[in-house]
Amino acid sequence: MPLKFEFPDARDWRYLIESLQTVIEEANFIADAEGLRLRALDPSRIAMVDLYMPREVFELYEIDEERVRIGVNFDDLNKILKRAKAKDKILFQVEGGRLRVTLAGKAERTFSLPLIDVVGEELPLPKVTFDVTAKMVSDTLRDALKDAEMISDTARFVGEEKELKIVAKSDKGELEARFSLESGSLLEYEVKQPSTSSYSLEYLEDIVSKAYRISDLVTLEFSTNKPLSLTFDIAGGGVLRYFLAPRME
Amino acid sequence: MPSRVDPALCAKCKGARRLCGRPACPIAMRIVESARAAALLGKRELQAATPPSVLVGEYGYPVVRLGPVAAPVSGEEAARYEDYRGWWGRLSLEDIIALRASTAYSRFELRVTEARGGGSRLLEATREAALSVKPVDAEFRFEKPPAPRLTFDGVVTPVGLGGLLRDMRVVENPVVPRRVDQIVGDADAKARDAVAELYRAGADNYYITRLLSLGMLGERARRLVPTRWAITAVDKMLGDLLLERVRGAPEYPALEVRYAEYLGNRYLIVLAPGPWAFEMIEVWLPRSVWVRSAEPYVSVNYELWDGRARNPEADGGYYAMRLPVLEHLSRVRRQATVVAVREVTPSYYAPVGVWQVRESVRHALSSPPVALPRDASELLRELAGRLETSVERILAESRILKRLVRPGAKLDAFL
Numbered sequence: 001m002p003l004k005f006e007f008p009d010a011r012d013w014r015y016l017i018e019s020l021q022t023v024i025e026e027a028n029f030i031a032d033a034e035g036l037r038l039r040a041l042d043p044s045r046i047a048m049v050d051l052y053m054p055r056e057v058f059e060l061y062e063i064d065e066e067r068v069r070i071g072v073n074f075d076d077l078n079k080i081l082k083r084a085k086a087k088d089k090i091l092f093q094v095e096g097g098r099l100r101v102t103l104a105g106k107a108e109r110t111f112s113l114p115l116i117d118v119v120g121e122e123l124p125l126p127k128v129t130f131d132v133t134a135k136m137v138s139d140t141l142r143d144a145l146k147d148a149e150m151i152s153d154t155a156r157f158v159g160e161e162k163e164l165k166i167v168a169k170s171d172k173g174e175l176e177a178r179f180s181l182e183s184g185s186l187l188e189y190e191v192k193q194p195s196t197s198s199y200s201l202e203y204l205e206d207i208v209s210k211a212y213r214i215s216d217l218v219t220l221e222f223s224t225n226k227p228l229s230l231t232f233d234i235a236g237g238g239v240l241r242y243f244l245a246p247r248m249e
Numbered sequence: 250m251p252s253r254v255d256p257a258l259c260a261k262c263k264g265a266r267r268l269c270g271r272p273a274c275p276i277a278m279r280i281v282e283s284a285r286a287a288a289l290l291g292k293r294e295l296q297a298a299t300p301p302s303v304l305v306g307e308y309g310y311p312v313v314r315l316g317p318v319a320a321p322v323s324g325e326e327a328a329r330y331e332d333y334r335g336w337w338g339r340l341s342l343e344d345i346i347a348l349r350a351s352t353a354y355s356r357f358e359l360r361v362t363e364a365r366g367g368g369s370r371l372l373e374a375t376r377e378a379a380l381s382v383k384p385v386d387a388e389f390r391f392e393k394p395p396a397p398r399l400t401f402d403g404v405v406t407p408v409g410l411g412g413l414l415r416d417m418r419v420v421e422n423p424v425v426p427r428r429v430d431q432i433v434g435d436a437d438a439k440a441r442d443a444v445a446e447l448y449r450a451g452a453d454n455y456y457i458t459r460l461l462s463l464g465m466l467g468e469r470a471r472r473l474v475p476t477r478w479a480i481t482a483v484d485k486m487l488g489d490l491l492l493e494r495v496r497g498a499p500e501y502p503a504l505e506v507r508y509a510e511y512l513g514n515r516y517l518i519v520l521a522p523g524p525w526a527f528e529m530i531e532v533w534l535p536r537s538v539w540v541r542s543a544e545p546y547v548s549v550n551y552e553l554w555d556g557r558a559r560n561p562e563a564d565g566g567y568y569a570m571r572l573p574v575l576e577h578l579s580r581v582r583r584q585a586t587v588v589a590v591r592e593v594t595p596s597y598y599a600p601v602g603v604w605q606v607r608e609s610v611r612h613a614l615s616s617p618p619v620a621l622p623r624d625a626s627e628l629l630r631e632l633a634g635r636l637e638t639s640v641e642r643i644l645a646e647s648r649i650l651k652r653l654v655r656p657g658a659k660l661d662a663f664l
C-alpha cells in the first residue's frame with residue numbers, strides 16, 4: 001500500500017475539508033515522508049490556501065513511495081465525512097487509483113472513491129513582508145466579519161499603533177470593529193508600520209466562518225495594499241493558512 | 250384600496266404567496282377584470298385539444314389540484330395556445346392574455362403520493378396527453394361549466410377558465426418518442442438522471458417539466474410536483490448538468506454584451522473571460538407590475554465556481570436565466586463570468602410566466618453581440634446606454650459586475 005494515515009477525530013477532517021472548500025472544489029494533497037500538504041489558488045486567483053499536516057499529527061502515517069498525489073473532489077469526500085459520528089476515528093488509504101476512507105467507531109465502515117486528476121501547478125507562497133501582525137480568538141474575528149458583511153462586501157483593515165480596526169462602509173451604513181491588547185481582544189499585536197488595506201468579505205467571511213472550527217486562535221497579517229494572511233494552527237503542529245489579494249478601492 | 254402594501258413585499262410575492270395577507274392579490278385582480286373572453290365558457294362537455302399543457306397547483310399541498318389545460322380548438326391548431334418558443338417576439342402581452350384567457354384548466358384533486366399507484370383514471374388520461382409532443386384531442390366532462398379564474402404569477406403561465414373535471418377521454422393517439430417510454434418506465438433511475446436522459450434525447454425543458462410535475466420520473470417514491478416548483482427544479486437540474494461540462498472548458502475569449510427586449514422586459518447579458526460565475530440583477534422599475542413605489546426594486550443573486558446560489562431565496566427567475574446562459578456556454582464550449590441584468594418596465598403589466606425570461610435570454614444569446622467593449626469603462630457606457638436604471642445603483646447592489654469593472658488585484662501579482 002503506497003500510503004496510509006489515521007487521524008483521531010473524523011469530524012476535524014470534515015471541518016478541514018469544508019475550510020478548503022471555501023477556496024477550491026478539488027485539489028491534490030501531496031504526501032511525502034514529512035507529512036501531507038495542499039496548496040491551491042481559487043479559480044479567480046484571489047485566494048490561496050496552504051495546508052501542512054506533519055506526520056506527527058497523525059496516529060499512524062505510513063508511506064512507501066517518495067511522493068503520493070491524492071486528487072480529490074471535496075464535495076464527494078465531504079459526503080462521506082458527513083457520515084462520521086462523534087469520536088469516530090478516520091483512516092485514509094491510497095491504493096490502485098482509489099482513496100479508501102474508513103470511519104471507525106462502534107462499527108467500521110469503509111468507503112472508496114476514485115482519485116481524480118487535478119491539474120495542479122506548483123505554486124510559490126506570496127512574497128510579502130507583513131507590517132501588522134495580530135493574534136486573536138478566531139470566533140471574535142468571525143463575528144466582526146459577519147457584522148461587516150451586513151454593511152458592505154469589502155472590509156478595510158486598519159493597523160494603527162495601539163489598535164486594529166475593521167471598517168465597512170456603504171450607503172447602508174458604517175461599521176467599525178476595534179481590537180487592542182488593552183481591551184483583551186488581541187492576544188498579540190505588533191505593528192512595524194501603520195497600514196491600511198481592503199479585502200473582499202465574500203471570501204473572508206466564507207473562509208473564517210469555516211476555519212474558526214479548526215482553531216480557537218487566528219493570526220492575521222497584512223501590509224498596505226498587500227495580501228492578507230490568516231493562519232490557523234492545527235493541534236499537534238499542523239497549519240492551515242490563507243492568503244487573500246487586496247482590493248484596490 | 251385600503252392600507253398600502255409594502256412594494257418590496259409585492260415584488261417578492263409576485264401575486265403567488267399572498268404575503269400581504271389579503272384573500273386575493275389586488276394587482277392580479279385588476280388584471281383579471283380587464284381580460285375576460287371565453288369560447289369554452291358555459292359548456293359542461295367539450296371536444297377540445299390540449300397543446301399539451303398541464304397544471305399542478307401548490308395550494309393545499311400535499312393534496313393538490315391538477316389537470317390538463319384545454320384549448321378551445323381541436324387538432325394541430327391547439328399548439329399555439331402553449332408555444333413559448335413560437336410566441337417569443339411575435340405575440341404581444343395582450344395577444345398572450347387573450348389566447349390564454351380562452352383556455353380551461355380541467356382540474357381534479359389528488360394526494361401527491363398518488364402519483365405512484367395506477368388508481369386515478371383522470372391522472373392516467375392526463376399523463377397520456379402530457380407525454381405527447383403534438384396536441385392531443387380529448388373529450389372533457391365537467392361537474393359544472395368552467396368558470397373564469399384568470400390569475401397571474403411570476404412563474405406559471407395564466408389560464409383563463411377552470412372547471413372540476415369529472416371525466417376525460419383521450420380520443421387520439423398521442424405522439425410519444427420511443428426513448429421517452431423507456432425513461433418514464435424506469436423506476437430505478439433517480440429523477441435527476443431521468444431529467445438528464447430526456448434532455449440528452451432532445452426533450453426541451455417544457456416537456457420535461459410536464460413529466461416531472463405529473464410524477465412520471467424518478468424512483469419508486471414518485472410524487473406529483475406543483476408546476477411552479479417543477480419549472481424551477483428542471484431549470485436548476487438542467488443548468489447543473491450543463492455546468493459540469495462548462496466548468497472544464499476554456500475561458501471566453503473577450504468581453505461581450507448581448508441584448509434582447511420582449512413584453513416590456515429588457516435583458517442585457519455580459520459575458521466576460523474568467524472562471525464560471527453568474528449573477529442575476531433584476532430591476533423592477535418604479536410603477537412596474539409588482540412595484541408601486543417611486544423607487545426601483547433591485548434583487549440580486551449570484552453564484553461562483555461551485556454553482557451554488559448565495560442567496561438561498563433564489564427564485565424561479567434566477568434559474569430561468571441561468572439555464573439559457575449555460576446552454577449557450579455549453580454550445581460554444583467555453584466558460585465565462587456572466588452577469589445577466591433584467592429590467593422590468595411598467596409596460597409589463599401582467600406577468601405571463603417565467604418562460605418569458607428563459608426565452609428572452611435564449612434570444613439575447615442566439616443573436617450576435619450588440620457590443621464588444623474593450624475595457625470596463627466601455628462596458629459601463631454600454632450599460633448606461635441600454636438601461637434606465639443608473640449604473641451606480643446597479644453597481645451598488647452587484648457583486649460580480651462590480652468585480653468585473655473594478656477588479657481587485659489577483660494574488661498572481663505577489664507570487
